[in-house]
Amino acid sequence: MPTAAPDPTKPVSDVLLIGAGIMSATLGVLLNKLDPSLSIQLFERLDTAAAESSDAWNNAGTGHSAFCELNYTPESPDGSIDISKADKIAEQFELSKQLWASLTADGTLPDPNQFIHSIPHMSFVWGSDNVEYLRKRHAALVQSPLFAGMEFSADPAQIAAWVPLVMQGRDPAQPVAATRMHLGTDVNFGSLTRALLGYLAAQPGATQHLGHEIEDFRHKDDGIWRVKVKDLASGESRIVRARFVFIGAGGGSLNLLEKTEIPEAQGFGGFPVSGQWLRCTNPAVAARHGAKVYGKAAVGSPPMSVPHLDTRQIEGRQELLFGPYAGFSTKFLKQGSYTDLFRSIELGNIRPLLYAGARNLGLTRYLIGQVLQSDEERMAALRDYYPGANPADWKLAVAGQRVQVIKKDKKEGGVLEFGTEVVTSADGSVAALLGASPGASTAVAIMVDLVQRCFPQQAQSAAWQAKFRELLPSFGQHLADNAALCRVVREHSHTVLGLAL
Template sequence: MSSKPGTKPPATYECDVALVGGGILSATFGMMLHHLQPDWTIHGYERLPKVAKESSNPWNNAGTGHSGLCELNYTPLRDGVIDTSKAVKTNEDFQVSRQLWSYFVENGVLGHPDTFINKSAHMSLVHGRDDIEFLRKRQETLRTLPTFSSMEFSEDRDQIAEWAPLLVEGRDLNDEIAVTWDPEGTDVNFGSLTRQFFNYLSYHGVKVETSREVTDMTQNPDGSWTLDIHDTGRRGERGPDKRIRAKFVFVGAGGWALKLMQRAGLPEVDGYGLFPVSGKWLYTTDPTIVPRHTVKVYAKPPVGAPPMSNPHMDARLINGARSVLFGPYAGMNPKFLKNGSVLDLPMSIRPHNIKPMLDVAVDNLDLVKMLAGMVLETKPMQENDLRDFYPLADIADWRILHAGQRAQIIKPDKTDRGKLEFGTEIITSRDGSVAGVLGASPGASTAVPIMLELLKTCFPSKADEWRPKLQEVIPTLGKTLTDDPDLAFETLTRTAKVLDLEPPTHANEKA
């Protein structure tokens, strides 16, 4: 940031921690740090006029509390055996998030649970005998684990109609289907969580500024960072630009995290690129549909499709209003954020990531072709997709809603060949003074364990001091629920009571 001749240079302010981005990850990290170290000064910056307007916005995501209950791509079949590792890890992580949310509800930080989390059973839907047998095997395998003990399987249409009537009505009797149903599923409003966290932080002395964009980061000789902050307010309402000197920087800015870390010259992001994927939903508030679909139903994705394109039909409860989403219809867009720039992708290309990005382009031509095809889908084609879930659907009852932008990670593998990664990854500088999060789902649902890992990596000298406070917030810290059915039952029962969710089925109560 340079000053025009004859003008005063931007004012410089100091803080212990700077949060870049106003989404659920920054909000969660800010809350955890404020609880652990209330004497630290924390500043937060969001480039849009309000926080939670990108991926955390409830209309930009499906609101699934990702816990491995219904996501079929989390349990691949390998050599005839269901691999449960990702489903188990995701569920364990989500239970950690539930514990933190419960603690903050009990201590008055968060409002009534129904302002951000609600019951919504999670279901998986498959067609055809081969996939039905896969789903049966999946349920039989998962139900032996304490965090999946409530999951039921059924091919019986009367039973399926009791759980989700729209899946059955009008369906051809020759269309063989089966489902799993788990009442412990949730619908989460991550936008509300984000706003409540930031409101609490602001009230308790944390400086949270909107319409403020971090445009550059430069490390100082003492290891701290100078951030250039640009006011993005409308013409005539802009305030002065300024600089922030921070001892630690967290970049929770979605796809723009890579841009900032590249500008900062961090070698840890060498070779990294992003594959942006846009999306759209079909959306309805029709009173003849919404009250009859109170679950989230996931199906198998097309071969080669990214996880975010798993088709699903979701009950939503946002700010007290019910609706149903179907999709997503993925597509291609060079922006790294919904409110980003069409130059995001080309401007992220560097000599060190050209090869990995070209490798991914060559290796994923079918994926690119599929995404391009989704962009060109007509309304009748979209209606056919919807009717796989809801046979009597009429496209006239649904509207198009643009979803958030996702930026999937590209990075070199062990052979130095570029690989497309699905999931979330923490990138930290060698000295631990900067950390950023790249990737997509299930990031929001697992925000708390992501931040625990970040705290451990970037503040190792604080581990012993912070452990008692963290143990108070997360009683199972360092333990694995899957290995202890009694602890799992106790933990899920406690958080379900606090958050007004469905209690679990104890392993000993299974039929």
């Protein structure tokens, strides 16, 4: 982050956050804890915080730990299971729980019950090949301390005891298998975001502006960003100044990043994938299911479209949700504009976009199939997981919008990525978060990394290092190869957050 002296007649914020989602909220609170004297301004175009992807009904609320998500444990050509990605994601979510526990213990977060609950995470498969894959996956994962305690069963009676809805009415001749991890969680990222921002708003030096849209940027030689902000109520625009800008605008980040005109933004494009759920409207049915049950993704589908039958805890009620069904819309935000995709196309990213499109025809075919699905076909997909589902108990709801990253690639011309990408300028004065997966669960790990990249000197200081260790007891260490540390930190965060052990 540059430290050039600003014009003393104009106020300059240390930090400007764009978007009131889980990413800006996490970064804002983290920076405030590291240095309470930092001045932080946040701007959000909507009239409420966490109303886009971070809202509980717009995402699946899975605390992604790779306990149940089969796409994080691919089978290698030699038949072995690669668990490196699973270890990484599980470790990242442990970091999230550590921060939330520290913020609960110091009173920053008033009540963990408002945003996190224990719920077993299960994988469920059918067919002999898939049963064999799951058996091998379980055997590989339990070698890592992060997955200790994971159960496996190919016994229909045992699986029925775990998840009766999944087994009732199923063909008894069908080979089935499941794994179950009782340490899984359901997270209401909307509640969590609002709690974090509630704390931040009360801090001296921090201000939040809802109903304000960021329109443009200029970076001058003095190292200060001039950011054009429109007050959507009055229609008036003004310039605010900041030393560091974080573009945490979710699907809106790509278009804003392009406007910064930093060289690092060149060649990025976005591919929007919308989503829908089936929401159970019968509380008696919802009460009979108590797990997040993830299956195998259909051929050609993007990894985040893995079907799952999910118990959710939202606003004090137990809910049941199935999906997501993918779709296509040219909007980059759920409350965005149909011109978003077209406005993101520029000379610098047209080649990667075309190449990525040509190389992902399977995905295109899958999305077209999803968009054209009838109600009966959606019910048929649900019945793979809940054979006795009654259409009268379910209604279709629109989920959040994701924008997958398309990146310039020397060899391939352009590649479609399904992870998240943090783009920072060479001087660290601006950072943007693109992409969507594994998403909110890994917000803490992403923001800790971002702080180290954009505030390198401060991050190395004894004071910030000590604070990192206080907030994140396993900071700088690996849990996957340290069973004792993994047990201790997990026990601590689960106890403070009131989660199963």
